[in-house]
Structures are given as structure tokens and as C-alpha cells.
Amino acid sequence: MKIILTALLTGLALMPPAFGAELKIGFVNTERVFRDSALSVRAQKKLEREFSAREQEIQKQVKQARDLQAFLEKEALTLPEAERTKRERELANLNRDIQRAQREFREDLNQRKNEEFAGIHERARKIILEIAKKEDFDLIVENAVYASNRIDITDKVLKALER
Numbered sequence: 001m002k003i004i005l006t007a008l009l010t011g012l013a014l015m016p017p018a019f020g021a022e023l024k025i026g027f028v029n030t031e032r033v034f035r036d037s038a039l040s041v042r043a044q045k046k047l048e049r050e051f052s053a054r055e056q057e058i059q060k061q062v063k064q065a066r067d068l069q070a071f072l073e074k075e076a077l078t079l080p081e082a083e084r085t086k087r088e089r090e091l092a093n094l095n096r097d098i099q100r101a102q103r104e105f106r107e108d109l110n111q112r113k114n115e116e117f118a119g120i121h122e123r124a125r126k127i128i129l130e131i132a133k134k135e136d137f138d139l140i141v142e143n144a145v146y147a148s149n150r151i152d153i154t155d156k157v158l159k160a161l162e163r
Contacts, residue, residue: 026132026140027147029154033124034117037161043116051109058101065094120161127160128153 034040068091076084131153132140141147 023138024136025151026135026137026153027144027151028124028128028140028142028157029147029152030121030124030142032154033157033161034120037120037124037158039120039123039161040117043120047109047112047116050112051105054101054105054108058098058105061094061098061101065091065098068094124157124161127157131156131160 068087072079072084072087072091079087128140131137140153
């Protein structure tokens with residue numbers, strides 16, 4: 001048993017120094033990249049321009065529904081039954097149209113956001129790989145519960161995305 005233990009300890013002592021070499025680890029805050037990069041800001045503005053007309057149209061419909069609701073509340077007692085029923089049906093149809101338009105708007109906006117940010121994510125990933133190879137990183141993590149500022153390379157990624 002002593003011979004085996006001695007052989008094991010001798011083997012560990014003779015291991016190459018690379019075994020004890022430190023790993024170089026980096027961290028990228030992707031949320032910050034998506035929020036703060038110039039590409040993200042441009043993509044967000046592009047989406048706002050692209051969807052502003054639809055959003056205004058929906059807001060116009062919402063105002064129309066509010067006005068009709070206020071009219072019905074104010075004039076409910078004085079309107080003839082047929083007219084009141086017609087206006088209530090009109091309000092119900094308008095509310096249904098608004099809900100459908102809002103749902104479609106959100107779905108289309110989310111799809112376009114995903115498309116825009118997928119391109120940004122792909123570019124950021126390429127830059128991260130370039131930085132990793134150039135600076136000999138062993139590991140770069142995108143999501144972490146905690147990462148020290150010492151290993152945070154988000155600013156480098158943001159600067160590279162600006163170019």
C-alpha cells in the first residue's frame with residue numbers, strides 16, 4: 001500500500017505545469033449588448049418607425065371606443081332601444097377589432113424584434129469569438145448569476161460592435 005501511495009504522489013509531483021495553469025475566463029452581459037449597442041439602438045428606432053403607423057391606428061380606434069363608451073353612458077337613458085342596441089353592438093365589435101389588432105401588432109412586433117436582434121446576436125457572437133481567440137480566453141460565458149468586473153468583457157464587445 002505504501003508503494004502505491006508513494007508512486008501516486010510522485011506521479012502527481014511530476015505532472016506538467018499546465019495542469020496548474022490558470023484558466024482565462026470572460027463574461028459578456030448580452031442584455032447590456034442588446035440594450036446599449038449602437039446596432040440595438042438603430043434596430044429599435046427602425047422598428048419604431050416601421051410600426052408607428054399601426055400603433056397610431058390602434059390608438060385612434062381605442063379613442064373611438066372610449067368616445068362611444070362615454071356617449072353610451074351619457075345618453076343610455078334617452079336613446080331609443082334600437083339605437084342603443086345598435087351602438088352597443090358597434091362598441092362590442094370595435095373592442096373585438098381592437099383586441100385582434102393589438103394581438104396581431106404584438107405578434108408582428110415580437111417577430112420583427114426577434115429577427116433584428118438575431119442578427120445583432122450573431123454579430124456579437126462572432127466578435128466574442130474573435131476576442132476569445134485574440135486574447136487566449138479559455139472560456140467566455142454569456143449568462144451568469146454573478147460575474148466580477150475583472151472578467152467582464154462586455155465593453156470590449158460593445159466597442160467592437162461600434163466598428
